[in-house]
Amino acid sequence: MYIVGIDLGGTFFKVGLVDAKDGKIIKKIERETKVHEGRVKVVERMAQAVLEITEGFEYTGVGVGSPGSIDHDRGIVRFSPNFPDWVDFELGGELSSLLNKPVFVENDANAFVLGEKWFGAGKGHEHIVALTLGTGVGGGVISHGVLITGKDGIGTELGHVIVEPNGPLCGCGNYGCLEAIASATAIKRMAIEGQKKFPESEIFKAEEISAKIVFDAARNGDLLGQTIVNRVVNALAIGVANFIHIFNPSIVVVGGGVSRAGDILFTPLREKVKHLVMPSFKGTYEIVQSPLVEDAGILGAASIVLQRKMNQQ
Amino acid sequence: MYIVGIDLGGTFFKVGLVDAKDGKIIKKIERETKVHEGRVKVVERMAQAVLEITEGFEYTGVGVGSPGSIDHDRGIVRFSPNFPDWVDFELGGELSSLLNKPVFVENDANAFVLGEKWFGAGKGHEHIVALTLGTGVGGGVISHGVLITGKDGIGTELGHVIVEPNGPLCGCGNYGCLEAIASATAIKRMAIEGQKKFPESEIFKAEEISAKIVFDAARNGDLLGQTIVNRVVNALAIGVANFIHIFNPSIVVVGGGVSRAGDILFTPLREKVKHLVMPSFKGTYEIVQSPLVEDAGILGAASIVLQRKMNQQ
Numbered sequence: 028m029y030i031v032g033i034d035l036g037g038t039f040f041k042v043g044l045v046d047a048k049d050g051k052i053i054k055k056i057e058r059e060t061k062v063h064e065g066r067v068k069v070v071e072r073m074a075q076a077v078l079e080i081t082e083g084f085e086y087t088g089v090g091v092g093s094p095g096s097i098d099h100d101r102g103i104v105r106f107s108p109n110f111p112d113w114v115d116f117e118l119g120g121e122l123s124s125l126l127n128k129p130v131f132v133e134n135d136a137n138a139f140v141l142g143e144k145w146f147g148a149g150k151g152h153e154h155i156v157a158l159t160l161g162t163g164v165g166g167g168v169i170s171h172g173v174l175i176t177g178k179d180g181i182g183t184e185l186g187h188v189i190v191e192p193n194g195p196l197c198g199c200g201n202y203g204c205l206e207a208i209a210s211a212t213a214i215k216r217m218a219i220e221g222q223k224k225f226p227e228s229e230i231f232k233a234e235e236i237s238a239k240i241v242f243d244a245a246r247n248g249d250l251l252g253q254t255i256v257n258r259v260v261n262a263l264a265i266g267v268a269n270f271i272h273i274f275n276p277s278i279v280v281v282g283g284g285v286s287r288a289g290d291i292l293f294t295p296l297r298e299k300v301k302h303l304v305m306p307s308f309k310g311t312y313e314i315v316q317s318p319l320v321e322d323a324g325i326l327g328a329a330s331i332v333l334q335r336k337m338n339q340q
Numbered sequence: 341m342y343i344v345g346i347d348l349g350g351t352f353f354k355v356g357l358v359d360a361k362d363g364k365i366i367k368k369i370e371r372e373t374k375v376h377e378g379r380v381k382v383v384e385r386m387a388q389a390v391l392e393i394t395e396g397f398e399y400t401g402v403g404v405g406s407p408g409s410i411d412h413d414r415g416i417v418r419f420s421p422n423f424p425d426w427v428d429f430e431l432g433g434e435l436s437s438l439l440n441k442p443v444f445v446e447n448d449a450n451a452f453v454l455g456e457k458w459f460g461a462g463k464g465h466e467h468i469v470a471l472t473l474g475t476g477v478g479g480g481v482i483s484h485g486v487l488i489t490g491k492d493g494i495g496t497e498l499g500h501v502i503v504e505p506n507g508p509l510c511g512c513g514n515y516g517c518l519e520a521i522a523s524a525t526a527i528k529r530m531a532i533e534g535q536k537k538f539p540e541s542e543i544f545k546a547e548e549i550s551a552k553i554v555f556d557a558a559r560n561g562d563l564l565g566q567t568i569v570n571r572v573v574n575a576l577a578i579g580v581a582n583f584i585h586i587f588n589p590s591i592v593v594v595g596g597g598v599s600r601a602g603d604i605l606f607t608p609l610r611e612k613v614k615h616l617v618m619p620s621f622k623g624t625y626e627i628v629q630s631p632l633v634e635d636a637g638i639l640g641a642a643s644i645v646l647q648r649k650m651n652q653q
Contacts, residue, residue, distance in 0.1 A: 154491040178467040179588055181624075273586065275494050275496075305500060305514075307419075307494050311494075
């Protein structure tokens with residue numbers, strides 16, 4: 028069985044034809060989203076890409092992982108910060124009528140946890156907490172086999188759990204959300220803020236400051252780099268320990284660009300979480316780096332189709 | 341249909357015969373638990389009480405709300421802090437063989453949320469977050485109609501979500517858990533700690549300091565009382581906002597002894613949570629005081645029977 032996953036971003040969208048058997052991506056295309064051309068044009072270009080990629084293949088359906096607040100039962104984008112004209116937009120219906128195939132839409136962080144369940148580190152798990160550390164911090168949870176979305180489909184905003192009351196201001200208006208400390212955006216911001224105190228830091232020798240540059244500096248023993256990484260790890264550890272106490276998951280999967288820092292992030296994170304969880308939770312969970320890397324978006328989106336078909340059975 | 345609920349506590353247990361139709365308690369008994377006499381004696385006394393209370397009534401089953409870590413599928417108490425010899429104890433099986441009836445065991449905080457769903461403020465809701473503010477802080481969650489217990493049945497430890505990193509030491513070993521600030525025990529402790537700075541506080545004129553005395557003082561304009569209530573409200577607001585962002589519930593029910601403080605707690609709590617939740621969550625939830633009051637334990641325990649029967653259908 029073949030399925031299609033569309034990873035919709037504000038600048039680019041990626042479309043992949045996926046073999047549902049093993050999650051192998053048969054073909055993929057990346058196109059510019061061009062939000063400014065209006066939503067009708069965007070959907071037409073998405074449909075065009077699906078037609079190109081599926082030529083000669085019989086496919087079952089299309090999953091779209093979209094940023095923003097999604098009414099997943101009806102395939103509607105309620106609103107999405109980088110898509111100004113996408114208000115109560117029937118993305119699923121529009122795309123479905125162009126393709127004559129079922130189309131399922133889900134929030135991109137929820138798609139991420141589904142991708143991990145069907146094709147990634149969460150295979151065989153019924154209790155999964157997933158975090159994506161990218162421009163923002165997204166979260167997705169599967170508990171008792173059920174994708175937790177809440178009454179209105181807007182739940183598991185794990186990036187907006189407060190881990191440092193009185194901490195840095197978050198885009199959402201609160202102070203000290205996980206996203207305000209552990210996102211790539213926050214890491215870059217903390218580096219820039221550190222320049223006054225650490226003018227000699229190697230971070231400022233880089234052409235462009237990024238989360239990667241900060242982790243590289245920390246690895247080289249740079250004091251500012253280490254200070255920032257330490258703060259990121261502390262914030263993540265409080266968040267992850269909270270999620271473990273709340274969901275009692277068998278696995279916590281951390282993905283997104285920041286997760287590629289690897290051991291310098293995961294080794295102290297595992298250590299701190301171990302100290303924060305209550306004795307009864309010891310040994311009940313593992314914390315792993317997402318193995319899906321750059322295909323996480325397409326595979327997550329494609330997994331929406333599988334999860335919906337499973338729920339319909 | 342009649343069902344029996346047993347609210348098991350470290351000092352007393354309560355047994356109630358409940359009409360499943362409307363949650364009316366037909367009869368109830370309270371007995372001393374006498375944990376020191378050993379678990380066999382305790383279970384025998386529980387069975388005796390059930391026999392007494394059900395005489396002349398046909399009943400369907402027994403639910404037990406027990407403190408501690410519960411393997412609810414097998415009716416086993418894994419361990420329970422105030423019950424030293426209850427380690428991997430087959431409470432459900434033992435009681436069932438004495439009564440010749442099905443017996444279901446659940447953690448008491450999980451029983452509380454079930455009670456709210458079947459007989460309390462959560463009727464008709466599929467997404468409920470419940471908190472009990474008593475000696476400790478317990479939590480129970482129903483999400484998409486499912487009681488969330490996690491992989492090992494030990495989840496929704498909402499009282500151990502960290503809301504004040506570097507805050508007061510909690511019984512669990514962490515600093516700044518919700519329980520370390522918003523439990524009756526914590527409120528009493530904060531009052532005692534405040535004596536040095538506020539020796540004139542009316543709190544110290546009371547025969548015995550309690551959470552109730554602290555709330556009464558705050559209502560009278562006492563500065564220490566108000567300072568403590570303010571801290572409790574802030575901690576609870578962060579916790580509740582986190583839970584709303586995580587579960588997107590339609591209702592948050594707060595019960596337990598501390599909740600009886602009423603408006604002085606709930607009015608500022610609702611106000612602060614409103615400021616903390618993201619715009620998309622505004623108007624999606626309500627925060628209510630548990631209406632079940634002192635019968636919450638029995639009704640919660642009895643509800644376990646109803647929930648299990650529903651899941652078996």
